Amino acid sequence: MKRYLLNRLLILIPVMLGVCFITFLMVELTPGDPAEIILLKRDIGVTPEALAVARRQLGMEGPVLQRFINWLGRAARGDLGYSYTSGEAVAKEIFRRLPATLELAAGGLLVMLFLALSLGILAALFPRTAIDHLSRLTALLGASLPSFYLGLLLICYLAVPSPYLQVMGLGGLSHLLLPSLTLGFGLAAVYARLLRSSLLEVLQLDFIRAARARGLREAVVIGKHALRNALIPLVTVFGITVGGLLGGTVVVEQVFAWPGVGRLAVQAIFDRDIPVIQGYALFMALIYVLVNLAVDISYRYLDPRIKLGRKETG
Amino acid sequence: MPQRTVLHVKGLSTSFNTPEGIVRAVDGISFTLQQNRCLALIGESGAGKSVTALSLLRLVPVPGKITGGQVCLEDCDLLKLPTAAMRTIRGKEMALIFQDPLASFNPVITVGSQFVETILTHEPVSKATARKMTFAKLTGVGLPAEQVYHSYPFQLSGGMRQRAAIALALALQPRVLIADEPISFLDVTLQLQILGELKRQLEENRFTLLLITHDLAAASTIADDVAVIYAGRIVEQGPLQQVFGRPKHPYTNALLRSHPSFGRGRRLEPVEGPSPSPLHLPAGCAFHPRCPEMLPCCCNAAPELLGAAGEHRVACYRFNTLGIKSIGTEAVRA
Numbered sequence: 220m221k222r223y224l225l226n227r228l229l230i231l232i233p234v235m236l237g238v239c240f241i242t243f244l245m246v247e248l249t250p251g252d253p254a255e256i257i258l259l260k261r262d263i264g265v266t267p268e269a270l271a272v273a274r275r276q277l278g279m280e281g282p283v284l285q286r287f288i289n290w291l292g293r294a295a296r297g298d299l300g301y302s303y304t305s306g307e308a309v310a311k312e313i314f315r316r317l318p319a320t321l322e323l324a325a326g327g328l329l330v331m332l333f334l335a336l337s338l339g340i341l342a343a344l345f346p347r348t349a350i351d352h353l354s355r356l357t358a359l360l361g362a363s364l365p366s367f368y369l370g371l372l373l374i375c376y377l378a379v380p381s382p383y384l385q386v387m388g389l390g391g392l393s394h395l396l397l398p399s400l401t402l403g404f405g406l407a408a409v410y411a412r413l414l415r416s417s418l419l420e421v422l423q424l425d426f427i428r429a430a431r432a433r434g435l436r437e438a439v440v441i442g443k444h445a446l447r448n449a450l451i452p453l454v455t456v457f458g459i460t461v462g463g464l465l466g467g468t469v470v471v472e473q474v475f476a477w478p479g480v481g482r483l484a485v486q487a488i489f490d491r492d493i494p495v496i497q498g499y500a501l502f503m504a505l506i507y508v509l510v511n512l513a514v515d516i517s518y519r520y521l522d523p524r525i526k527l528g529r530k531e532t533g
Numbered sequence: 534m535p536q537r538t539v540l541h542v543k544g545l546s547t548s549f550n551t552p553e554g555i556v557r558a559v560d561g562i563s564f565t566l567q568q569n570r571c572l573a574l575i576g577e578s579g580a581g582k583s584v585t586a587l588s589l590l591r592l593v594p595v596p597g598k599i600t601g602g603q604v605c606l607e608d609c610d611l612l613k614l615p616t617a618a619m620r621t622i623r624g625k626e627m628a629l630i631f632q633d634p635l636a637s638f639n640p641v642i643t644v645g646s647q648f649v650e651t652i653l654t655h656e657p658v659s660k661a662t663a664r665k666m667t668f669a670k671l672t673g674v675g676l677p678a679e680q681v682y683h684s685y686p687f688q689l690s691g692g693m694r695q696r697a698a699i700a701l702a703l704a705l706q707p708r709v710l711i712a713d714e715p716i717s718f719l720d721v722t723l724q725l726q727i728l729g730e731l732k733r734q735l736e737e738n739r740f741t742l743l744l745i746t747h748d749l750a751a752a753s754t755i756a757d758d759v760a761v762i763y764a765g766r767i768v769e770q771g772p773l774q775q776v777f778g779r780p781k782h783p784y785t786n787a788l789l790r791s792h793p794s795f796g797r798g799r800r801l802e803p804v805e806g807p808s809p810s811p812l813h814l815p816a817g818c819a820f821h822p823r824c825p826e827m828l829p830c831c832c833n834a835a836p837e838l839l840g841a842a843g844e845h846r847v848a849c850y851r852f853n854t855l856g857i858k859s860i861g862t863e864a865v866r867a
Contacts, residue, residue: 425636431592433651433701434624444639451641522641523685 227512234508235501239294242500243287246493253277253303253491260304260490277303290497299501300494302487309498313480317502319389320468320479323402326395327464327471330403331410334361338407339414343449344441346419354411361408366467370401370474387476398475402467406460410453418449451522458511465503539708539741540566540589540627545602547581547588556811558584558597560765563838566709571735571742573756573773575749575788577808581765582745586713589743590627591619606708625655628702632714634694637701638686644697645682648704655705670700674730692723699730703738711743716751728755750794753777758844761785764809764819767838771845781847783824818850826851 254273258265274280278289293300299309334357342354364372378384378397385394421427422445430444431437469481476482480499487495518525547559559581566572576582587593589604591611604611606626611619631637638647648667649660656663664682671678674696681689681697689697695715702710712731716724732755735742746752752759753773760770761784769782777795780786787804789795806823809815815822821831828850838848 425631425633426639428587428592428594429629429631429637430639432590432623432629433654434620434622435650435654436620439650439654444642447641448639524640524687 224516227515231508231512235504236291238504239291239497239501240287242497243290243493244283246491246496247283249491251491253493254279256491257303290494294497294501299498302495303492304487304490309494312483312495313498313502316478316480316483319477320472320481322389322395323398323468323471323477323479324464326399327402327406327467330399331407331460331464334403334407335410335414338411339418340441340446342411342415343418343422346415351415354415358408358411361404361406361411364405366401366405366470367474369404370397370471373397373401374474389478398471398477401474402464402471406463406467409456409460413453413456414449417452418445421445421449424448447521451518454514454517454521458514461507461510465507536570537568538565539568539607540743541603541605542589543603543605545585545588545604546600547584547593547597548600549597551596551812554812557765557814558811559588561602562762562765562767563602564760564767564770566741566743567757568708568739568741569735570757571732571744571755573744573746573752573759574762575746575752575759576762577747577804579808579811580762582747582762583713585762586629586711586743586745589709589711590623590629592623621655624651624707625705626707627709627711628705628707630695630698630702630710630712630715633718634691634698635686637698638694640686642685643682644684644686644689648682648701651701652704666704670704671697673703674700674734676700691719692726695719695723695727696730699727699734703734703740706738706740708740709743710740711745713745714747715744717746717748724751725754731755749777749788749792753794761788764811764814766819766835766848768820768849769845769847770838771841771843775842775845779845781841781845781852782820782849783826783851784820787823787825818848 252270254270254277255265257277258269258273263269278286280286290300297310299313301308302312305312338354338357342351345351374386374397378386383393384397386397388394422441427440427445430440435444468477468479469484471477472479472481473485480502483495484499486492487499542565543563545559545562546557549556549558562581562585564572564574574582574585584593584597587597588599589611591599593599599612602612606622611622614622638644645664645667648670649663652658652663652666653660658666667682668678671681676693676696681693686694686697695718699715715731716727719727728751731742731744734740735755742755744752744756756773758771759773759776760767761776761782762768763784769776769780769785776785777789780789784804787802790802791804793801804823805825809819809822815832817830817832818824818835821827824831830850836848836850838846839852840846841852
């Protein structure tokens with residue numbers, strides 16, 4: 220187990236390097252010159268001389284590879300640079316906004332789990348009934364409605380008539396509810412359908428009949444024996460969903476004016492604020508790979524038949 | 534020794550309402566189980582053996598439905614019990630062992646905790662006591678209790694798993710143990726061991742065993758009585774020696790001739806013809822299209838199960854009309 224963990228952590232290094240390099244290249248390839256944008260923002264005339272000065276100040280001289288290596292060297296020492304626009308340290312800015320994003324992600328996750336479990340279990344217990352069809356319809360809606368549209372719908376039809384629900388910024392449950400719902404609803408769709416089919420399959424297995432033959436309560440048969448087995452394939456997908464969750468926060472934060480890192484990233488992209496974009500990508504990728512590592516380890520506890528680290532040394 | 538009837542099944546019928554039509558998987562089956570005795574229910578696959586087992590516990594999967602009859606455990610008709618009361622019977626009064634020993638256990642939960650869970654469902658004991666009971670039961674079937682308790686089912690061998698399944702089924706000292714093809718997934722040496730284990734448990738504990746099998750040799754090693762089932766009906770039943778020694782029904786006869794242990798010295802003869810489709814059972818006696826001794830009346834109505842000699846009963850026109858004499862002569866000879 221220790222060996223496995225060490226291996227997996229070592230693999231993270233090339234993965235993170237790749238993420239940083241690709242992000243760096245993509246920013247480089249997008250049209251728009253950060254120096255020019257800064258000059259325009261500060262009402263300084265865009266002359267070749269001014270551009271050259273600005274470029275030098277931003278550390279934008281030299282070939283891409285050399286700049287990337289410079290950035291990497293500083294990042295390795297914990298210095299992610301300073302935002303072009305605010306002038307603040309990137310790490311500090313990200314850490315200040317991270318709690319808000321994590322709050323939103325947690326809210327979305329809770330909504331997702333609640334919806335997915337209830338819709339999936341109900342649909343599996345009453346297959347081909349009205350309940351199943353309703354669950355299917357809900358899942359279809361969740362999967363096909365883009366979150367920015369869903370967010371606007373929720374604002375129009377829930378928040379406007381309700382005196383309680385808030386649609387702008389941070390501040391307790393009344394603020395968190397709608398963004399979480401927007402984020403969780405779309406993600407829940409896949410899980411509800413997956414859980415339904417996985418649970419239906421497990422319910423056919425002999426050990427479920429054996430559990431019933433031992434006189435166990437139906438709640439125990441479903442909630443413990445069936446669900447535990449049915450959840451194993453879903454956990455695999457969960458690692459991937461974390462990506463959706465983090466990406467989803469970017470859109471939802473925009474719709475609900477949520478002051479998280481997603482909004483910071485969007486603003487940074489508009490401003491060609493390269494250090495912030497790089498920092499954001501680094502953080503999100505790190506969270507993503509760590510969650511996936513945790514998912515892989517949790518397998519072992521969900522399904523004792525899986526032995527970690529035997530074949531996965533590569 | 535006076536026999537004590539534990540379970541009395543009368544006219545049990547179970548059918549499946551499929552899109553293609555109604556399948557009468559079990560069609561008016563009656564038998565009794567006596568304490569400390571073993572009844573073997575013998576038949577080809579698809580004859581309705583397993584559905585009978587599941588019907589006794591009221592665990593027939595949808596779209597199956599028990600359509601009639603009685604299943605009396607002592608004086609209580611299980612088919613009339615409310616669902617919650619039926620649950621207290623399952624595992625506690627009547628237990629089931631499955632064909633695939635892996636199927637009896639949840640693959641992701643340790644063997645021990647599945648014992649404890651079952652015991653705690655039925656008995657008001659502490660977890661520690663349940664644990665102690667589990668150890669005793671596992672030791673009782675010849676397993677290293679400590680090791681098996683903490684194992685997951687996949688970590689045990691097939692034989693150990695089936696032993697553990699027997700221990701689990703007997704954990705609460707049920708009055709009836711139903712073993713549905715308990716040995717057909719095991720290799721031959723293990724088959725004998727497991728049968729031996731069942732026999733030993735039957736001698737040492739107070740319960741009755743319903744052994745469901747297609748294996749005539751297995752039935753003959755352990756059963757006291759046999760019932761031969763064909764297309765959802767019992768065609769012949771009685772004490773083992775009488776049914777296997779002097780089979781009356783042509784189907785029983787054909788089954789015995791097709792088996793190496795009983796057709797000794799002779800060429801083995803398979804039962805001619807295919808098993809009937811459960812959707813389109815032949816009219817009259819369901820066996821008549823394959824029967825070498827068919828009479829004209831066999832196509833009209835199914836024969837009744839009638840007494841031959843003592844407890845030995847058979848459902849066949851040839852026997853019912855012509856065979857009366859032959860009992861007479863046999864009786865004289867005996």
